[in-house]
Amino acid sequence: MIGNSFRGHLAKVAAVVLTIAVVFAWLGGGRQEVLAAASPDPLDQQVVSSGLGTGAMFDDTAQSFTAGKSGYLYDIELHLFRFDSAGAGQLKIEIFAGETLSGSALGSVTLDYLDIPLSPAPNMTLITFDGIPITEGQQYTIRTTSASQGGMWLGTGNSYSGGRFYSSSHWPPDWKNEYDAYFRTYVADAVRTPDTQLTVAAQANATYGDVVVFSAQLMNGARAFANQRVEFQLNGVPVGSAATNAQGRAELSYGMDKPPGDLLLEARYNGTSFYSMAADDTTITVAKRPITVTVGGASRPYGSGNPAFTSQVTGLASWDAASSLGTLSYTTNASASSSVGTYAVQASGYHSPNYAITYVQGALTITKAPLTAEADSTSRQYGLSNPVLTGTLTGLRNGDAITVTYSTTTSPSSPVGAYAITPALADTGNALHNYELKLKEGQLTVTKAPLTVTASNDERQYGAVNPLLSGAIVGLRNGDTFSVAYSTTAAAGSGVGSYAITPNVTDRDNKLKNYEVQSVPGTLTVTKAPLTVTAHNKTREYGNPNPVFTSTSVGLRNGDTFP
Incomplete structure (x- = not known):
């Protein structure tokens, strides 16, 4: 071989x-x-x-x-x-x-x-x-x-x-x-003939960039002429040489880098000092090489600019680079304001006499943009009106007319506790379908209202019955009513001094849990009772001892006795 x-x-x-x-x-x-x-x-x-x-x-x-x-x-x-x-x-x-x-x-x-x-x-x-x-x-x-x-x-x-x-x-x-x-x-036994004959094999049409095989048959008289070098030329330009094999055939593999059109393929055997030169030629038609420019898929969120598009070129001759064909440009009817969906991307800009170029469009997928509506958390006391609810809307694009309101189920009468604040969107511009919506609830915390129960100060004399104890309740909301009883440890026999009056609230309607209760005690002051001791008049004769003196006490209480 x-x-x-x-x-x-x-x-x-x-x-x-x-x-x-x-x-x-x-x-x-x-x-x-x-x-x-x-x-x-x-x-x-x-x-x-x-x-x-x-x-x-x-x-x-x-x-x-x-x-x-x-x-x-x-x-x-x-x-x-x-x-x-x-x-x-x-x-x-x-x-x-x-x-x-x-x-x-x-x-x-x-x-x-x-x-x-x-x-x-x-x-x-x-x-x-x-x-x-x-x-x-x-x-x-x-x-x-x-x-x-x-x-x-x-x-x-x-x-x-x-x-x-x-x-x-x-x-x-x-x-x-x-x-x-x-x-x-x-x-x-005898001298061979010096005559040689060279025949170029009929060549099928070639395509630019393909590897083609040029073949020629060299004969010396009636015998195949082996181990001789045959040169090949295209349009007069040498492209390589090959030695003949045992069958006299020379084959040259060649990467077709000539422009499309008709080429003259010539094979030449230059002979030796003994063997004659031989040549033959044929015509080859070189066709343009088909290549495909396929635009790659791309994606971006709604409201963003289009990304840099890319493409893949298949079919190029191995010695050519895509950059030699020119500069690609891309067109699409998608803009930053285009809605979510799929849009065609078309490439253009390559030019070459050696290639038949086919463009395969790609797709730009516009995905939903993230949109977050988050309610702010707040608080108020029981019995008060709800404050103005606020929040933040993050992610709006293209000036879309989307507004947000915030609501809660609480009213002034709602008991102490935590209540959700829910955002709700109004899509006046019909653009909400372009967003991946995320709602974040806030929290309205209803806290206890301050409630002060104050016992009124009072007084009485020693030995007297306690007066009717009273007081005041301040901070009631929502028409809530409570019964308040006031008590003291002072009794009729209690000595002169100060005694606490303690308020006690009765929660019949289970509303007291909504209040932070402050109990303010009063003071019952027991004062001295009036006591009048009147000595009885007495007489005696001169020289007699004094009689037993006596008196009358008016104002004694609680069975008190004095000697």
């Missing part, structure tokens, strides 16, 4: 940097394996494959052989292959007379590294010379030279008896390997 020399944009996309390893296959005893001959001439000398052995690296090797017949040496076969890891270069193959490398070569062929199969190479490579006269029984030497050091594959079988293998570091022949190169020679 003969590799091609790639040019054009295919090389930009898929070029692989390679180093060459030129390899002779070495043979030993054991299994006999004879590959089919590739030359039309009779097979003369060969080494029969018997398996592969170990390898060594050389950049200059040689194998001698003894001609088995006289005639003309046009074709030899060598088992060559290269490794993945190498660089560009050439392999030179020469034939020398005798078991020597001195003097001028009888013939020479140069191969590009890419013309040599990758390892492992299952087949031999055919090398064609211009026709070297050789004589039966004479020795000749095949020499391979590479600027880059290569890998030599050595066999483990029997040696070839008609020649020897030599390495570049041990020439002249003071050392030889015990194995021999895997090779074949073919000897023609």
